[in-house]
Amino acid sequence: MDAFKADQRPIRLGVQIAPQHAPYAAIREAAAISEDLGADIIFNWDHFYPLSGEPDGLHFESWTILAAWAEQTNRIEIGPLVNCNTYRNPNLQADMARTIDHISDGRFIFGTGSGWFERDYDEYGYEFGTVGSRLDALAADLPTIRDRWTKLNPAPTRDIPILIGGGGEKKTLRLVAEHADIWHSFGDVETMTRKLGILEQHAAEVGRDVSEIELSNELRGRDEKTADELLEVGVRLFTIGVTGPTYDIDTVRRWIAWRDAHNG
Template identity: 40%
Template sequence: MIRFGVHSGQQYANFDECLELWTQAEDLGYDWVSLFDHQRPPLGGPDGPCFDGPTLLAALAARTRRIRCGMLVSAVTWRHPALAASIAATLDHVSGGRLEFGVGAGGADLAYEQYGLPFPRTGDRLDMLDEACEIMRGLWTRERVDHTGRHYRLAGACLEPKPVQERLPLVIGGGGEKRTLRTVARHADVWNTLVTDVETYRRKKTVLETYCREIGRDPGEIRMSMTFRVVLGADEARAEERKRERLALLPAGSPDVGEYLAFGTAERCVEALLPYVRLGVRDFLLGLRPPVDRETMRIFAEQVAPELRRAAAGTDGPAPEDRVRG
């Protein structure tokens, strides 16, 4: 089954604004809404607003009914993995078993400098990610966990209550072909990455499948997820007008520009996303930041998602999401 979501982030000036977006996403029929887990994201400047991720996610999960509640993703630099596992289990209870918990090695964040937090070198963070995934899954599923690793040590550790879901979906974000995709092959239920060109994505998928074969895992057990941005309008003229408006909101040289997959009509968006459907992507997450582009959000839900669902119908084997949701 194909799913569509909104990646909302949490750079809002007040809670009601974010809650309104989540409520609208649920009403429009989206399957998923997610936050990230930055502390001081560079976009928005050194003093821009940003709520705490897990706290905000708990509040939003308690105020929604159906939609999957995602954390996309939590950096291993913020918390010991046992604490992250406890937060995730609590969130799963608050949401009634709707959580999908994402982790990553961490990237640019102004909090490291502003708050004086340590930011280990890349190799160490990737090692931490691999260990963290093993620890979290152990605490979610086993009575006691012992772990002696390079970065973490647990002795007879327990976590109760366990998550509501029999298998809480672990999402791993990133596309690094030497280390991150190897960790995805070992631990992930869902692999999420930012949009790339089709050939780059195809190569990364092949690398992931190779790692899976090396450890004897079926690549079909890992759900493929892609986050992207688009600007949509009722016609090309309206879309061009809206493109100018949206890009004018970004600071010069913003990396967000590269996340935009399409500017145009719903038909153009469908055309841009179809190659990824054929490659096996089954989660399409529309990135939105304040001021929220509600016109694009509505057009995508009403015109793009139905076409992609039809295109994907009949192409799936045993549904990975059935295994993921528990």
């Protein structure tokens, strides 16, 4: 825990722009405003249908949006929160990530996870499997993705940061310890404290310095007091989700002000 508490990284704010219930023009505008306001990262998600509201409402695909954002923006980092590993061949994922890395001049974050939304799989013809089989696939594919990055021509512009989402203690946190630059989780302070101890154990087992991993958590339904408590246990990247049809930019402003007050 001390390694996380002593983390001197600046606090960063990511805005997850849900690609649902809005025309693309509104999504593009939300991305532009987030960059103009000074957010650090814009994320979307890798699903094919809305996760809330009307199940068959407006919805757009993740990776094509990310490529558009890479061309549209100039400063802000971009990435999926998170990519679904089992939708695509791992070598293809690596090549897509490398390409968006170049389009964005080195601002892409490869956020990934094992997938969970069964409708995506059923409607698009992917095998859903089990939680365990999907995590096993992620474990098998991450080394392939990282290896492909060493073979592509041109190579990525930088070591593309890997963000892994999820909180499973046996498999997911082991993958975080082995591969992640950022761990994204949803737990409260008590849960985070316990899981960070487990993550440290996994890191020690694989010979990794756990202080290399940036901790990320979400702000949905939380206030500044809770965010301050998460900050105390080592969280440095905070994400706030906004969704269509009207993206809540006032909430983005609120959390940017909180970030700036802490960063000085």
